[in-house]
Amino acid sequence: MASAPQIEVPDPTALVREDKVHRSVYTDPAIFALEMERIHGRAWLYLAHESEFKAAGDYVVRHLGTQAVILTRDKQGAIHGIFNRCSHRGATLCAFDRGSAPHGHQCPYHGWTFNADGSVRFVSHPRNYDGVLDPADQAIQSVRIESYRGFLFGNLAADAAPPLLDFMGHMKTSIDDLVDRSPTGKVECGPYVLRHYYRANWKMTFENLNDTIHPGFAHAASVVSARNVASALPASEQPVATLGMMLANGKPIQFFQDIDMVTAPGGHSYIGGHMGASYTPDAQNGYVQAMTAFHGAERTREILSIDRHLMLLYPSSFWHARYQTVRILRPVRHDLTEMIGFVFRLVGAPDETYANAVEYCTGANSAASPVIADDLEIYERCLLGNGFGDQQWIPMSRGLKETREVTNAFTRSPATSEAFIRNQFAAWSSYMAQA
Amino acid sequence: MSDPLSQEVDAFVHHEARLLDECRYAEWVDLFLPDARYWVPVSIEQRDPMDGPSHFHDDIQVLKARTHRLANPRAFGAEPSPRTAHIVSGVRVDRTMDDGALVVSSTQIMLEYRNRGGFEADQRMFGGRVTHLLRRMPEGLRIARKRVDLINAEGPFNAMAAPI
Numbered sequence: 068m069a070s071a072p073q074i075e076v077p078d079p080t081a082l083v084r085e086d087k088v089h090r091s092v093y094t095d096p097a098i099f100a101l102e103m104e105r106i107h108g109r110a111w112l113y114l115a116h117e118s119e120f121k122a123a124g125d126y127v128v129r130h131l132g133t134q135a136v137i138l139t140r141d142k143q144g145a146i147h148g149i150f151n152r153c154s155h156r157g158a159t160l161c162a163f164d165r166g167s168a169p170h171g172h173q174c175p176y177h178g179w180t181f182n183a184d185g186s187v188r189f190v191s192h193p194r195n196y197d198g199v200l201d202p203a204d205q206a207i208q209s210v211r212i213e214s215y216r217g218f219l220f221g222n223l224a225a226d227a228a229p230p231l232l233d234f235m236g237h238m239k240t241s242i243d244d245l246v247d248r249s250p251t252g253k254v255e256c257g258p259y260v261l262r263h264y265y266r267a268n269w270k271m272t273f274e275n276l277n278d279t280i281h282p283g284f285a286h287a288a289s290v291v292s293a294r295n296v297a298s299a300l301p302a303s304e305q306p307v308a309t310l311g312m313m314l315a316n317g318k319p320i321q322f323f324q325d326i327d328m329v330t331a332p333g334g335h336s337y338i339g340g341h342m343g344a345s346y347t348p349d350a351q352n353g354y355v356q357a358m359t360a361f362h363g364a365e366r367t368r369e370i371l372s373i374d375r376h377l378m379l380l381y382p383s384s385f386w387h388a389r390y391q392t393v394r395i396l397r398p399v400r401h402d403l404t405e406m407i408g409f410v411f412r413l414v415g416a417p418d419e420t421y422a423n424a425v426e427y428c429t430g431a432n433s434a435a436s437p438v439i440a441d442d443l444e445i446y447e448r449c450l451l452g453n454g455f456g457d458q459q460w461i462p463m464s465r466g467l468k469e470t471r472e473v474t475n476a477f478t479r480s481p482a483t484s485e486a487f488i489r490n491q492f493a494a495w496s497s498y499m500a501q502a
Numbered sequence: 503m504s505d506p507l508s509q510e511v512d513a514f515v516h517h518e519a520r521l522l523d524e525c526r527y528a529e530w531v532d533l534f535l536p537d538a539r540y541w542v543p544v545s546i547e548q549r550d551p552m553d554g555p556s557h558f559h560d561d562i563q564v565l566k567a568r569t570h571r572l573a574n575p576r577a578f579g580a581e582p583s584p585r586t587a588h589i590v591s592g593v594r595v596d597r598t599m600d601d602g603a604l605v606v607s608s609t610q611i612m613l614e615y616r617n618r619g620g621f622e623a624d625q626r627m628f629g630g631r632v633t634h635l636l637r638r639m640p641e642g643l644r645i646a647r648k649r650v651d652l653i654n655a656e657g658p659f660n661a662m663a664a665p666i
Contacts, residue, residue, distance in 0.1 A: 259544050259554025262658035292571035309564045405658050428555040434659035435557045443661040
């Protein structure tokens with residue numbers, strides 16, 4: 068955040084009320100630029116898992132807001148984050164989003180080469196710089212990285228950022244939920260990532276993923292089609308998991324009214340699980356036996372009894388512990404957003420457990436998923452519709468008077484509530500208010 | 503290309519693409535065997551669909567649901583329905599498996615258009631290598647596997663409704 072430009076925006080907190088938000092937060096490029104400075108420039112953003120770095124020199128390129136960062140493992144095993152930018156002329160160093168650079172990152176322009184931590188390894192034709200420039204001063208700016216249970220987060224605010232654990236608060240329990248499901252205590256990031264994008268604002272995904280009213284409408288067509296196929300199955304055949312996922316969107320609204328939504332300071336939230344017992348690795352005996360051998364029977368029951376749907380870690384990632392899927396949201400422009408899906412293997416669990424997770428991730432993050440395709444269409448229609456007409460304010464008042472429990476760590480509401488959206492905008496206002 | 507097998511396979515692959523372009527989805531699904539898979543991986547290096555997530559990895563149940571949905575006016579991601587035009591080229595029998603199944607490859611381009619208010623973004627192009635595993639059944643050639651390796655497999659995609 069060293070040299071953020073000054074952006075002229077009227078007081079951004081005036082755009083958010085308790086029960087409504089001004090539509091310009093989705094459509095205004097100036098607000099997006101300010102968000103990248105004040106929200107993504109300050110929050111802890113999920114970047115990578117330590118299992119993605121097997122050997123010294125292994126690297127991935129990820130984003131903190133709109134800024135590209137290279138994460139590289141050094142010879143001692145430490146993982147460093149530096150901007151993907153040569154300190155000479157500014158060219159990006161890495162063209163690929165992952166790879167191996169055991170001899171450092173070399174700029175394609177004049178060959179300057181950098182270590183994992185950004186320090187200079189080589190400057191071409193150094194005699195020209197004698198008495199002029201000290202290569203030691205040309206290190207690439209690094210970013211602060213913290214790890215929680217192997218998951219690496221970055222923060223552009225460096226020392227001004229709170230500790231990662233303070234940022235996550237109660238939501239760390241959803242990361243525990245993911246790792247605890249491993250019968251060895253280890254999880255491993257799968258080798259392939261699944262990406263989609265849409266032409267609309269990044270907040271649309273945050274406000275949609277735990278919205279339990281829209282599936283009955285936006286996904287009605289896939290519910291009808293899944294039922295059509297399921298009803299024609301012979302008695303001996305069960306619906307496959309992907310079909311089950313499509314069917315789950317057809318649950319009556321009362322079902323979602325009865326389950327909980329948990330919101331927490333910082334804009335984070337999750338809701339209770341609703342995919343149904345038939346779509347779960349818990350039913351696999353081999354898995355439960357391996358879990359019991361590692362955790363003991365009581366602890367295994369405790370771990371497997373947790374049933375949460377997505378945890379939304381504001382403002383950048385989505386965690387599905389039960390299906391070992393983590394998604395990163397990458398804001399590109401005010402009207403362009405990329406979603407990157409990762410699947411984790413519970414080391415020591417049967418192959419079927421990983422297969423379930425793979426299938427879940429495909430259903431939940433593929434642009435070709437019948438469910439996601441409808442969501443993306445809706446996001447883009449909202450961007451279009453918010454560009455005209457006189458109605459400037461978008462209500463977010465659903466369930467405003469239905470709070471179930473308030474503690475210091477979290478607030479509980481019905482899963483049909485828009486409490487999670489109000490909670491996101493409370494965090495949004497708090498970030499955006501600080502110059 | 504003159505031998506009867508090559509001609510038959512070439513006609514089959516063209517016919518399959520034609521069914522998609524004419525939105526004859528029920529007939530298209532009927533070309534797939536009950537245990538078939540339709541797969542669009544996220545990397546040409548992906549060996550096994552269970553190694554990681556995919557753009558499409560459909561069994562017959564999901565293929566049926568997916569294509570049934572395309573005919574539903576409330577499938578917003580497909581409203582209005584996409585129109586497609588496949589160009590099929592270089593159909594070749596790469597090898598014959600021990601059990602007689604044919605591994606057939608082709609290069610295909612699919613133009614896709616959805617009228618969403620005009621301008622260039624309404625039309626997209628998908629392309630790459632298509633690999634069929636075909637079995638000879640009493641009713642003719644049928645698809646056991648169809649794999650589509652898009653040249654931009656790794657890249658992010660916007661909503662895809664039409665199978666490739």
